[in-house]
Amino acid sequence: MALERLDDLYRDAILDHRRNPRNATKLEDFDTTGDAVNPFCGDEIHLRLKRDDQGRITAVGLQGEGCSINQASGSMLTEAIKGKTPQEIRELTDQLRKMMQGDPDAEAYLNSAGDLRNLVGVREYPIRIKCALLPWSAMGDALSKISEKELP
Ligand code: ZN
Numbered sequence: 001m002a003l004e005r006l007d008d009l010y011r012d013a014i015l016d017h018r019r020n021p022r023n024a025t026k027l028e029d030f031d032t033t034g035d036a037v038n039p040f041c042g043d044e045i046h047l048r049l050k051r052d053d054q055g056r057i058t059a060v061g062l063q064g065e066g067c068s069i070n071q072a073s074g075s076m077l078t079e080a081i082k083g084k085t086p087q088e089i090r091e092l093t094d095q096l097r098k099m100m101q102g103d104p105d106a107e108a109y110l111n112s113a114g115d116l117r118n119l120v121g122v123r124e125y126p127i128r129i130k131c132a133l134l135p136w137s138a139m140g141d142a143l144s145k146i147s148e149k150e151l152p
Helices: 008-019 068-080 086-100 104-110 114-124 126-150
Strands: 032-038 043-051 057-065
Touching: 008 068, 008 114, 032 126, 043 068, 043 126, 057 068, 068 114, 068 126, 086 104, 086 114, 086 126, 104 114, 114 126
Parallel strands: none
Antiparallel strands: 032 043, 043 057
């Protein structure tokens, strides 16, 4: 996408994550995986997750390829979910989706969510919202597996 058209502030954060992706490792010790693919622009996100007894994410590794928005959002996700419970991650994902739809409350909520708040810049390019949300679909895939496993 024409990243140069993004607001400078957002662009810098997104490019930083694109160039220096966080947690871009192939985790060898993990208990859950999550995957999502968007053939439209070749975006792929593959997550491996490790959790503690309370279900909090203690480690995450992301393997992926795709456009800048997608890969940056994935990198931001890996930082944002660490130490969080599935419920907290669902809440964060929900707020992010709402923010993309223009919800001002969700935007305010994400202001305290670290680098993630920079994804608000993607809102101006509706065709790329799917790219930004794909890593969160992969996370949702992982969470759905966790829930299934934990059913009595
Ligand atoms: Zn994309």
